[in-house]
Amino acid sequence: MSSSSESSTKAIFYALGANGGIALAKFAAALFTGSGAMLAEGIHSLADCTNQVFLLIGLKEAKKPADVSHPMGYARVVYFWAMMVALLLFFVGGAFSVMKGIEHLSHPEPISNPLVALGVLGVSVVLEAFSLRGAMIEIRKISHGKSFMQWFRETRQSELMVVAGEDIAALAGLALAFVAVLLTVITGNPLWDAFGTIAVGALLMIVAVLVIREVKAMVTGESAAPEVHAAIKAQIEAHPGVASVRNLISLQWGEQVMIAVQAVMQPQPSDVALVDTINQIEAQIQERWPQVRWCFFEPDHPPRGQNP
Structure with a gap:
């Protein structure tokens, strides 16, 4: 396995482990509180786990040997799976959160068991930070001293770029959600939770668009770095x-x-x-x-x- 492939695989497993832990925490909170919103968040995190599985499938398919139909092999299949993950991040992550936030704006409801919600969000922040740290360690191994943004624009490793983008968006989104829930508890105004949900969705959609743009360039055909x-x-x-x-x-x-x-x-x-x-x-x-x-x-x- 090449060093770049090994770095990508490690980063994907970091993300899969973190998202799996986050999903379990949210499902446990949903079972404890009976909260439909927390159950929906658990399903959302389960979808994030599916994203990592897609990337692993892409890496495995890319190693298939060349054949008559594909004389240059299957290496570029990773771009397809990276695009699938970016689209899921946009629609299942971003659009879902925005729609849920708009629904809360129309029918604001007080948060039930806010301490449980804050606890789950706190655990999620720690796990997502662990995942992002793992991805950044792997990126530093192959970035040759480039800044993260320069590496993001110039990298040809779609799967590692997707994992890093998803981790950054998820961590920032969790921080926004934590602040929104905290403000809701302090002020007693459930609109803060709705605004926070919309902000999280908008952030995920922005990151997804940036990732889609980079993957599109790879699909079209880019030179070596x-x-x-x-x-x-x-x-x-x-x-x-x-x-x-x-x-x-x-x-x-x-x-x-x-x-x-x-x-x-x-x-x-x-x-x-x-x-x-x-x-x-x-x-x-x-x-x-x-x-x-x-x-x-x-x-x-x-x-x-x-x-x-």
């Missing part, structure tokens, strides 16, 4: 058999990368020597970047009248 693309080009140009790189195309394919190179070559004594030089360049690239699964190399000569 900018630093990887630049480093590959620099290594090719530094080879003594290459005069210059005319064009380099890189394409992220799940965890794997495909590159196509058009390079002006230095004069070679024979066609065999030219092929040997190209093979050497490709071997050096794949030794340094094992994720480069395919390398298509087109040798070229300088325009007439120019030396390499």
